[in-house]
Amino acid sequence: MKKFFSTIRNIFTIEDLRVRILNTVGFLIIFRLGSFVVLPGIDPSKLDDNVAGILGILDTMLGGAFSNASIFGLGIMPYISASIVIQLLTMAVPYFQKLQKEGDSGRKKINQITRVLTIAITFAQGSAYLAGAIPADAIVLENKFLFTLSSLTILTAGTIFCMWLGERITDKGIGNGISMLIMIGIISRFPGSLMQEAVTRGMSEALFFLLEILALFFVVMAVVLLTQAVRRIPVQYAKQVVGNKVYGGQRQYIPLKVNSAGVMPIIFAQSLMFLPSMVGGYFAESSDVAQYVATTFSNFQSWEYNLTFAIMIMLFTFFYTAISVNPNQIADDMKRNGGFIPGVKPGKATSEFIDTVLTRVTFPGSLFLAVVAIMPAFAQMAGVNTNFAQFFGGTSLLIMVGVILDTLQQIESYLLMRHYEGMMKSGKLKGRSQNIAVA
Structure with missing residues (x-):
């Protein structure tokens, strides 16, 4: 303290x-x-x-x-x-x-x-x-x-x-x-x-309320891990002699985030999830299937709604990651600056390697993101009121965690520049590397 x-x-x-x-x-x-x-x-x-x-x-x-x-x-x-x-x-x-x-x-x-x-x-x-x-x-x-x-x-x-x-x-x-x-x-x-x-x-269910707070704490910690988790790809830069000085030769890293898409997949998926109930509502009187679709997708606690929601989030995670992270551009920038991944040939082989690693880390990230997105529905099923259940996951929690971590990082940068001790014992926020290759 x-x-x-x-x-x-x-x-x-x-x-x-x-x-x-x-x-x-x-x-x-x-x-x-x-x-x-x-x-x-x-x-x-x-x-x-x-x-x-x-x-x-x-x-x-x-x-x-x-x-x-x-x-x-x-x-x-x-x-x-x-x-x-x-x-x-x-x-x-x-x-x-x-x-x-x-x-x-x-x-x-x-x-x-x-x-x-x-x-x-x-x-x-x-x-x-x-x-x-x-x-x-x-x-x-x-x-x-x-x-x-x-x-x-x-x-x-x-x-x-x-x-x-x-x-x-x-x-x-x-x-x-x-x-x-x-x-x-x-x-x-x-x-x-x-x-x-x-x-x-009330006092009669005080223990249940404490369990809710404890569950919320672990959910927040899990979201912090999801936000901070990165897969570091080592990059070696060749030594260059300029005049009488030798530049390069150090090893740096390309940080590929497990959740490169952030909250965008949830926003996209949430925007489309109201369409089935809307379309089904138009044809509900003339079709039993349409009435079933309208009823099912209007219930945010139904397994059909949450399964569809989770699948759409996973698909949008891969889509948004693909358009936001370009392995070909990263490989070209590395080749232009004399960098290479140990054991991997520069150029196309490097691009394919980065794309493979990105796909492998994106899958668990998309799965975890889908689980976080449907957590409020599980919280409501457990008896948590609707307003409080929204803080157990979804867009709200991801935005809060992301913004708070970014703000803490900026504050810590000011402290370290003035030679004060940072907000963490290590002197930097966990999950961040001092040696990062900027593509």
């Missing part, structure tokens, strides 16, 4: 780090305050707080702003959707590939295109949000056209403001700003969910 307080004191001793932490806290407070400002023309007492399904997951990420019909009702999600679209286009469209290779100028153009696409997506999602997520009796403004136009404008401005807050956190604060906004929205729901679960259990 003494060492912990000493580390906290060291953190606030560094002026730059202290200012960045205070800036981050200030920006996050502004974001949370905006989540409670309701759109003009809406009676908040008539809003439905119980949002289920994929909308419930979205509401959790936004910290309740979605169900509150606030000016940040869509939050940063349209920007994330636009970023995903641009990232996929970068993999497939030559124009975007060319922009990516142009350096800073290309990145500025991509960012500008992403912002314009964000506005378009916000208008589309905002229209669906106003039409389907807000009860008709909650709208008190008589002129529906004026309400829709003003609300779309405010929602778009709110999303752009959230995007600006995220960029300010990245520049002036600590951690990745966009990820921090999502994480603070998720964490804001945790105390209330925990208190609700504790009150529900």
Whole structure:
């Protein structure tokens, strides 16, 4: 405990780090305050707080702003959707590939295109949000056209403001700003969910509640292992004589993450899982099979839903890993810089070796990711309430763990640069190597 307080004191001793932490806290407070400002023309007492399904997951990420019909009702999600679209286009469209290779100028153009696409997506999602997520009796403004136009404008401005807050956190604060906004929205729901679960259990089921907390602890530790786990491929660089000095000759590593895809497979799979129930609902009256599909895939605890969900996550994990990690590019960069994997020929053989290793580590990673994704369903089957069960896995837990680890890494870098002892006894976060080959 003494060492912990000493580390906290060291953190606030560094002026730059202290200012960045205070800036981050200030920006996050502004974001949370905006989540409670309701759109003009809406009676908040008539809003439905119980949002289920994929909308419930979205509401959790936004910290309740979605169900509150606030000016940040869509939050940063349209920007994330636009970023995903641009990232996929970068993999497939030559124009975007060319922009990516142009350096800073290309990145500025991509960012500008992403912002314009964000506005378009916000208008589309905002229209669906106003039409389907807000009860008709909650709208008190008589002129529906004026309400829709003003609300779309405010929602778009709110999303752009959230995007600006995220960029300010990245520049002036600590951690990745966009990820921090999502994480603070998720964490804001945790105390209330925990208190609700504790009150529900009461003293009669206090032991069961303690077992839930213990299970949550082990699930979080497992997710940390999944996030940090890497397969290091040794790379040897040939010695080069430049003038009177000898360069190279050292051994470094290529870190291939067990979960290179992050939370994207869960997001993609979750986005598609509502389609079977929707399509089945249209034909439910004329077909018994369609009615069965609609009923089964509307139940998040059914084995059919969870099996399909897990399989889709595994498939999307391989797909997203394939488009985000390019073994051919890694092999070419190594060959250009005079690096080689011991026992493997440079060029095509190196690319095939990296691809084989990547496939082998991705399979257990995708399997583990699928298990983490369906853990909330098992938690609900065990009797955990819906709100608290979402923290036992899925997108929420993966985002929280990933963002917290990334933020701790940045804080530790500041400490080590000022020659303070890091946050771990080893002086660095576990799972990270000092010798990493950058491809």
